[in-house]
Amino acid sequence: MAVGSVEREGDRVQCHLCERWFKSVTAHLSSHGWDHIAYREAFGLERGASLEGDATRKRRAALMRKRRVLDPAIREGVDRGIDMARSGLLAKAAAEAARGRPQPEQRRRKTLRTLAEIGPEARAEGRRRQGTEQLKRTAAEAAARLGYGSIGALVRDRVEAGASLAAISREAGLHKDWLTRKLAIVDGEAADFATRADRRWDTPWLPVLAELGFSDVADYLTDRHIVRHETVWAIAAETGFSRKTVESALARHGLARRPHVRKRNALRQRADAIADRFGFADIAAYLAHRRAAGWSWQAIAAEADQPQTWIRRRAREAGL
Known part of the structure; x- marks a missing residue:
């Protein structure tokens, strides 16, 4: 007989131990010196398997239904069980009792059959719902750590004080982009409030940016800091705002501040010029080719007309 299943034939059930057929294997098990609990565990059957x-x-x-009517003790016990089932306490107790216990083969097979019947769309929806619940739990825990009853209350309080979502995320022990990406999922009203507040903080920028040909703060900051590699100080000087105001605007619009941005851009242009001069896609390809050909660092530096320390530093950055 297969483990994890009960063989039935009409009104009879087959015993796994002796392979004989009985109306009740439960009553028969004593002849083998077994009880029904050990039998079910040994052959991968659920504890409630008939x-x-x-x-x-x-x-x-049918007999139990009659006894329920006639016997007050049984009636009381059944009613208590029904109440526990309706309240969910019975399911919780069953889950607690099953914790740490291997899943019976019979239950595993049922689970696999059930999962096989679930369509891909239903599975995806279930995963989305589970993910949303996890996000809500994470948000609630983060708010509780700072003494707030909900993530919405935390966001409103901090945003009104001028904090960005990135700053609130870091304060709550989350990734700096967590609230920016997830707040609309866990609390849509708080996300709307934060969006309106962001626009309010952008208001002083708009007249200044209009003179520079921009209508949006994010577009301006992206152009200056990301595209043109202007420093925070340069942006502050151009707009007349303080360095902190510029940094807050960058964080508010999800733009990472890039320290030494001008130097890094100049360094990248310098490396690209060397690679282009000798026909390579980038400095890493140039250095790898020369080293593979047996060139010394001194020879490469002489050819590139760069200090040897500069060449070695680029090589380390490229993992050579």
Whole structure:
């Protein structure tokens, strides 16, 4: 007989131990010196799996219904069980009792059959719902760490004080972009409030940016800091705002501040010019080719007309 299943034939059930057929294997197990709990565990059966034939099981159920009517103790016990089932306490108790216990083979097979019947769209929806619940738990825990009853209350309080979502995320022990990306999922009203507040903080910028040909703060900051590699100090000087105001605007619009941006851009242009001069895609390809050809660092530096320390530093950055 297969482990994890009960073989039935009419009103009889087959015993896994002796392969004989009985109306009730439960009553038969004592002849083997077994009880029904050990039997179910040994053969991968669920604890509630019936070990009786259908007719026998129906007769027992009918008898129990009569006893429920006539016996107050049984009636009280059944009613208590029904109340526990409706309240969810029975399911919780069952889950607690099953914790740490291997899943029976019979239950595993049922689970696999059930999962196989679930369509891909339903699975995707289930994963989305589970992910949303996890995000809400994470948000609630983050708010509780700072003494707030909800993530919405935390965001409103901090935003009104002038904090960005990135700053709030870091304060709450989350990734700096967590609230920017997830707040609309866990609390749409708080996300709308933060968006309106962001626009309010952008208001002083608009007249200044209009003179520079921009209508949006994010577009201006992207152009100056990301595209043109202007420093925070240069942006502050151009707009007349303080360095802190510029840094807050960058954070508010999800733009990472780039320290030494001009120097880094100049360095990149310098490396690209050397690679282009000798027909390579980038400085890493140039250095790798020369080293593979047996060139020394001194020879490469002489050819590139750069200090040897500069060449070695680029090589380390490229992992050579």
